Amino acid sequence: MYILEARQLTKTYHDGEVETQVLKGISFGIRKGEFVAIMGPSGSGKSTLLHILGFLDRQTSGTYLFDDTSSDNYSEDDLARIRNEKVGFVFQSFNLLPRVSVLENVMLPLLYSSVPEIEWHGRAVAAIEAVGLSHRSGYDASRLSGGEKQRTAIARSLVNHPDIIFADEPTGNLDTQSGKAVMEILEGLNRDHGHTIILITHETFTASHAERILHIRDGMIEQDEQVRDRVRADSFVK
Amino acid sequence: MRLIYTTKTAWRGIRSNVSRSLLTILGIVIGITAIILIVSIGEGAQRLIVGEIQGLGANTIIIRPGKQPSGPTDVAGTLFADSLKNADVEALQRKENVPDLIAIAPALIITGSATHGRETYRPTIFGWDAEFMGSMMDVLPAEGEYFDEADIRGKASVAVIGSKVAKELFLSEDPIGKTIKIKNHAFRVVAVLPPKGQSAFFNVDEVVIVPYTTAQTYVLGIDYYNEVMVRVTDPDVVDESVYDITATLRERHNITDPTKDDFFVVTQQGVVDQISVILNILTLFLSSVVAISLVVGGIGVMNIMLVSVTERTREIGLRKALGAHNRDILLQFLIEAVLLTGAGGVIGIILGTALSYLAGIGVAQALSVSWEFAFPYMAAIEGVGVSALVGVVFGIYPARKASKKSPIEALRYE
Structure with a gap:
């Protein structure tokens, strides 16, 4: 049983009369609790794939099933609700509100959720604690180091208790030490709390934390590699 | 999305660039100040004139020769009749x-x-x-x-x-x-x-x-x-x-x-009614002229809101990526526009009140009359309402533009 499944996904961009096909029929499935890295060189289509999987964009053709429901059946409002409740995002450039405190940044997804207001503070504090940033809770995001910013972004992605965390090059803007710390947090979330994590990276070190690596090149899956023991019998590549 | 947080967010947006926000609402401030000034002085003048006329005694009747004047040229006719x-x-x-x-x-x-x-x-x-x-x-x-x-x-x-x-x-x-x-x-x-x-x-x-x-x-x-x-x-x-x-x-x-x-009779009440009508028309006319400045002010607000939407494209993308619906973004920018123009309205009312108070003192001294300062409550309430309305009318387009942005395109915006 997959939490998400891609069937022959394609994505084509149009710029005037120029047509660029970025994804060329991608199929795979991911089970709940998996830690999957999508690896590939620049322009391979990995970011586009992540945006489609995270409901930030729509595919040109093919089917994307989330919780056994095709994304085609979701309205714009449904997609907003899924982005809020079911998935969490960690971006390469952090995307924090600069003049806003860590606590308020982490609270941001709750503003658009159905979570009662009385729970907001407690949830945000717990998420900040989970990434070890309690001492920075009142700091403006602009005053944090790169590593702290990314940990804030991870806390924000956790605050609504999502099923899946999508991480787009989470260590891309960090030094080695901070990158390692961030990956350890993500790994811990997967190992200890069962969060499904899908990250894209072009760094072998970052990908090495995953149990499964999907290698993408020229918009197609080149290899689906199980790198750790955790057995996913029904993971497949069509 | 909770209104209080939206308002707080909108207020933070305004405060992040105070000087620009102040310049943006200048048109609204001037418009509302002028309206308050005109209405207050109009009401003060009306009270003065009506008070003077009523002071003549409600039992006084004036008979004038000639035809009842229907315009300024007829007044001369009365003088020479x-x-x-x-x-x-x-x-x-x-x-x-x-x-x-x-x-x-x-x-x-x-x-x-x-x-x-x-x-x-x-x-x-x-x-x-x-x-x-x-x-x-x-x-x-x-x-x-x-x-x-x-x-x-x-x-x-x-x-x-x-x-x-x-x-x-x-x-x-x-x-x-x-x-x-x-x-x-x-x-x-x-x-x-x-x-x-x-x-x-x-x-x-x-x-x-x-x-x-x-x-x-x-x-x-x-x-x-x-x-x-x-x-x-x-x-x-x-x-x-x-x-x-x-x-x-x-x-x-x-x-x-x-x-x-070949004569006409004027009663004190008739004069009061006539003067009230004239002053009301004059006040309404002047206020309408001044209201044009509110439209100009509103266009200024719309312009800056459009700039703000462009500047904050990535923020809009982020909010949408985190689950904001189109209506949440629309509401955020609309509240920001209304807060801007509403603040302009409040500043305008304070300035207008202060200026009309000073103008009253000036008129009283210049004409040796006892001028009663009139705070135009209705105009003040309407002023806040109108400025907020200007915010809604001129804020809706930038707010809609913001709300329609695709999350991924907004996030990619450089």
């Missing part, structure tokens, strides 16, 4: 014609200067009944006594002068018993009025009053009046008395068709 004569006054005085009449005072306007020795001054000169004027304006002589009925009947060459006239013509001399000359006719000063300043009709300090009979015979050489003032027993009988006066004068002038009337 000669249809109200002494025989009319005598007819009105008869009990059987106007039973409720208790006093009648014809009046004449004399243009010219008054001289005493080598001093010359150009006062407002009336041929009138000084006692009637005194009770109408609620003023008693500071020195001397008003000329009386016998002086009027006897066409006495006596004059009552205002305090400024006394100062200009007599300097430090005591004017009582001294002579002034008007159109080569000598008048003995019998009374000096105390300083009272501007009334709705004339400046009491700059007035010279001589008996109307004397003015007719010796100064102007005419047999008609510019105005006849009548006082009746009670304000409740004003309408009946107007009817009696009209009937008496029509009969005397052989008028059967009311459209051919």
